[in-house]
Amino acid sequence: MEQLREAATPCYFYDLQLLRETLAAVRREVPENDPAFRVHYAVKANSNPRILGEMAAQGLGADCVSGGEIELAIAAGVPAGRIVFAGVGKTDEEIELALRAGIGCFNVESEPELLVINELAGRIGKKAPVALRVNPNIDAHTHHYITTGLEENKFGINLELLPGVLRVLKGLENLEFQGIHLHIGSQILTMEPYALLCERVAELQRTIEAEGLELKSINVGGGLGIDYENPDANPIPDFREYFSTFRRHMQLREGQTLHFELGRALVAQCGSLIARVLYVKEGTAKKFVIVDAGMTELIRPALYGAHHRIENLTSSEGEETYDVVGPVCESSDCFATDERLPLTHRGDLLALRSAGAYGEAMSSAYNCRHLRPTLYRN
């Protein structure tokens, strides 16, 4: 923490040692040479090149949702064959980039997208590996903004439409069918939805085999949650429980591979947003701590009502209740209400913990604000 004292704020701080320990914990459950399980990193959670470099060094694949993410993953050393490209709205340019790079799989979300990929692959003279994203209609009991596997979502192909799409796919000669892709949501803390997902996959296997297609891979997405309230007590998610749920419930056929694409669980706990206290303002019923970071640097509280644990890195004396707010001209620019903190003063440094996932990656330049240089513990 010493290196943070003089930090130019607001900035992100990443503990790369914790990241390596987290990845080592994943590798204990799923070694790189595991015969069936393949772990990918969902780049959207954090596309910082040093973080991507750590993922590549561990042999993880990358789950990308844009041409930009594909380019970053390749630049960080992820082999193109371990990249999957997902998203409901892939542009022609992005599809071409991915085809030329030779990515491992397109996760296709609709019939019109299949037709476009087939046409572009034909023009380039390549066969495109494709998986169909299926909407499993499972409630992951998480925030409605981050639930993706329910029927009314824009993602994936609904179960009853699948046989028709499979028939179309069989007639497209520039596509190579790989398998299916499912994702049920994010910040999932119980294993029950994953066990249900395994049951759903068993039914899907039968539907697809009935169409005479062979399923080479099954991608079960990501979503494993983390402990936002106690990051120090639980810095590393329970990967044993997570992967063993799939080992127990998923009935893989001979030679099939099971793909995971974890984002938050890999990177959330290694990152903090560091902010400096500008003012402590007395209201009539409340005291406000006004910091130099806002929703522009960490939007999760404003967007999802998420709470990130806040620590005062400078003071530890006394205790007081504050609302911790940012400088942006929006009422939702508030990190926490009624937060218990040590007595806090102008100039104190605060850490907003568990901000390594969907923190910096979702930051914006609204109000012409800019993050200061990122700091690392190496």
Ligand code: LLP
């Ligand atoms: N695979 C797919 C198809 C996804 O849509 C997502 C996340 C992931 C994998 C990775 O999910 P994770 O393991 O990180 O839960 N911005 C929100 C989270 C949005 C998640 C979007 N999809 C937040 O800050 O909570």
